[in-house]
Amino acid sequence: xxxxxxxxxxxxxxxxKPLYFASGVVTSAEHVLVRVHTDEGLIGTADAPPRxxxxxxxxxxxxxxxNDLFAPGLIGLSPLDxxxxxxxxxxxxxxxxxxxxxxMALWDLVGLSLGVSVSQLLGGYTDRMRxxxxxxxxxxxxxxxxxLRMRDQxxxxxxxxxxxxxxxxxxIQACLAVRDALGPQAELYxxxxxxxxxxxxxxxxxxxxxxxxxxxEELCPADDVLGRRWLVQHSHLPIYADESVTTPAEVTxxxxxxxxTGISIKTARxxxxxxxxxxxxxxxxxxxxxxxxxxxxxVGSLCTATFGAAFKATAGRPGELSNFLDMSxxxxxxxxxxxxxxxxxxxxxxxxxxxDEAKLDRYRQDR
Amino acid sequence: xxxxxxxxxxxxxxxxKPLYFASGVVTSAEHVLVRVHTDEGLIGTADAPPRxxxxxxxxxxxxxxxNDLFAPGLIGLSPLDxxxxxxxxxxxxxxxxxxxxxxMALWDLVGLSLGVSVSQLLGGYTDRMRxxxxxxxxxxxxxxxxxLRMRDQxxxxxxxxxxxxxxxxxxIQACLAVRDALGPQAELYxxxxxxxxxxxxxxxxxxxxxxxxxxxEELCPADDVLGRRWLVQHSHLPIYADESVTTPAEVTxxxxxxxxTGISIKTARxxxxxxxxxxxxxxxxxxxxxxxxxxxxxVGSLCTATFGAAFKATAGRPGELSNFLDMSxxxxxxxxxxxxxxxxxxxxxxxxxxxDEAKLDRYRQDR
Numbered sequence: 001x002x003x004x005x006x007x008x009x010x011x012x013x014x015x016x017k018p019l020y021f022a023s024g025v026v027t028s029a030e031h032v033l034v035r036v037h038t039d040e041g042l043i044g045t046a047d048a049p050p051r052x053x054x055x056x057x058x059x060x061x062x063x064x065x066x067n068d069l070f071a072p073g074l075i076g077l078s079p080l081d082x083x084x085x086x087x088x089x090x091x092x093x094x095x096x097x098x099x100x101x102x103x104m105a106l107w108d109l110v111g112l113s114l115g116v117s118v119s120q121l122l123g124g125y126t127d128r129m130r131x132x133x134x135x136x137x138x139x140x141x142x143x144x145x146x147x148l149r150m151r152d153q154x155x156x157x158x159x160x161x162x163x164x165x166x167x168x169x170x171x172i173q174a175c176l177a178v179r180d181a182l183g184p185q186a187e188l189y190x191x192x193x194x195x196x197x198x199x200x201x202x203x204x205x206x207x208x209x210x211x212x213x214x215x216x217e218e219l220c221p222a223d224d225v226l227g228r229r230w231l232v233q234h235s236h237l238p239i240y241a242d243e244s245v246t247t248p249a250e251v252t253x254x255x256x257x258x259x260x261t262g263i264s265i266k267t268a269r270x271x272x273x274x275x276x277x278x279x280x281x282x283x284x285x286x287x288x289x290x291x292x293x294x295x296x297x298x299v300g301s302l303c304t305a306t307f308g309a310a311f312k313a314t315a316g317r318p319g320e321l322s323n324f325l326d327m328s329x330x331x332x333x334x335x336x337x338x339x340x341x342x343x344x345x346x347x348x349x350x351x352x353x354x355x356d357e358a359k360l361d362r363y364r365q366d367r
Numbered sequence: 368x369x370x371x372x373x374x375x376x377x378x379x380x381x382x383x384k385p386l387y388f389a390s391g392v393v394t395s396a397e398h399v400l401v402r403v404h405t406d407e408g409l410i411g412t413a414d415a416p417p418r419x420x421x422x423x424x425x426x427x428x429x430x431x432x433x434n435d436l437f438a439p440g441l442i443g444l445s446p447l448d449x450x451x452x453x454x455x456x457x458x459x460x461x462x463x464x465x466x467x468x469x470x471m472a473l474w475d476l477v478g479l480s481l482g483v484s485v486s487q488l489l490g491g492y493t494d495r496m497r498x499x500x501x502x503x504x505x506x507x508x509x510x511x512x513x514x515l516r517m518r519d520q521x522x523x524x525x526x527x528x529x530x531x532x533x534x535x536x537x538x539i540q541a542c543l544a545v546r547d548a549l550g551p552q553a554e555l556y557x558x559x560x561x562x563x564x565x566x567x568x569x570x571x572x573x574x575x576x577x578x579x580x581x582x583x584e585e586l587c588p589a590d591d592v593l594g595r596r597w598l599v600q601h602s603h604l605p606i607y608a609d610e611s612v613t614t615p616a617e618v619t620x621x622x623x624x625x626x627x628t629g630i631s632i633k634t635a636r637x638x639x640x641x642x643x644x645x646x647x648x649x650x651x652x653x654x655x656x657x658x659x660x661x662x663x664x665x666v667g668s669l670c671t672a673t674f675g676a677a678f679k680a681t682a683g684r685p686g687e688l689s690n691f692l693d694m695s696x697x698x699x700x701x702x703x704x705x706x707x708x709x710x711x712x713x714x715x716x717x718x719x720x721x722x723d724e725a726k727l728d729r730y731r732q733d734r
Contacts, residue, residue, distance in 0.1 A: 124445070
């Protein structure tokens, strides 16, 4: 089976509720659907969500990288030739989301052609993931209402609260209120999206002492080299790195530099192949991971769950899989469901992505 | 497809030429053939070579670990349930060769059942590996003759010379003679199997300066913590760790402890799953690897090549794949061949192991 062409389809789906966080706001999912076609008619599918404030990519840059730089070296390869495909793509620096989407579409083809689920191929640990929901900035009451709605409608009991606002008391108040509303059993952690200085971060962590957080993610700017080390040295909570660790080498630098005690893995930026490298690196270094969310739609969330469910180390704690619940629509023919706080993987070959062509026609921006 | 039972068959095949090295001698391959049976009739196969002087395992301990400790938790699983299988096996400490053989037999079943080669499943970089041959202790003339024979009969131009004898001049003389005989184009490196102190090692490396070695492997005892660091600090040559790095955590300790600058990966002790973890860890840490030989027969060498050919990082330099050339016979129905210094992978589903049952009957020790 040979790759014959790669389609990059820009599309836009509005959110019903915009997501506000320290490094930006997302009001609609303006992503690129990537489809890798083969001479046997099979099509591998994945999603590329541009995040300019994190990786510098746009819909246009993703389409150009795939069409102009990657495709000429990928056409003619077998989807199984992943090492060769990556060697070719890695001649281009950066563009992590574009590379990740191609990688996952190749894995999808491998699974489809062999008649096996990609999650099973990767490790096959389980067929489900517990879900953590991300609560964006809002008035405290609205944040509490969001958490309660997710708990009551979807059984979600793990929440990541966005922080990083000024004054920091805004966030402290919100975290205390969410804990009060959910009770002591709920799992809570926070994500600063680089919004605070190291000193603000530590002050906030002390003020949050009684909230019972599990860990805190990316509180300070990635380039605050010494500030981040100081924070890790002085924090009782594990400090997870996210935007600062987009490659295995960045993981090594942050962890060995003493600037992180845990790592967020996002298939949207490292696909399946490099996510496995990051996971194996973290396991070898002896640090924990969480499956993060790149404000994914259903296609991206399914990719995250596919990877997360495959390994014992990633299936062990809830993955961030619920952002799509705030989108007005999506592309899957059979929408994902979160019940009792759990997302079940579809029992189908490949990743299990089946695109509703009518929906794609409605939201695509290239016609 | 479910695992129904696991066979562990001890066998013994004499070497035509015993292999002498600093930590022992091998005069016959006394291994355990591992066969994982399924309810669909497919059989996954791998080889377990006990190395008591390295891992403490014996034929009896391997059979007992697999039959008594592992099998009860593996029977009923699908071969795709590798994370669950490992979670079960890892409740038992140590026994790396027993675990690795089970892991590879499961991968063999995955490939066989999906109709695809395991090397392609792992990464699919290439279908061949260049071969490095290991030259054991002997009179200098015999070591030179061994190298020339391998070059002339099999086109091998990369050699690992066993060192670690006393006085060190014995080894220096041998290395100089091999270089003289092979000329400047041949790739040479040395392996001390922990035979020297750090001071002896550095003295030897200085004396070998003109030989043009690529790297030196495991020159000092694994527990010479400070001596090994001192050697790495003072050596111009990269120092590879082998017996001291049988798990990802050991890799982290040796590399971050400054006691190693490269790592030998052996599928005989880390199978495919944990070998990928070690490889990804090394890539994330930014250090080089070599595919090593656990004095494997043809089954084991095929496993090494299956893994080594799958990834760009391992296919880039010759793997140690030729020890079976010194065995009087072997178990494969279609013997491996090394031509022009290259071992070609069989183009078959799974690992490509096909056992000659008559040969197995002849060499098995349990009847």
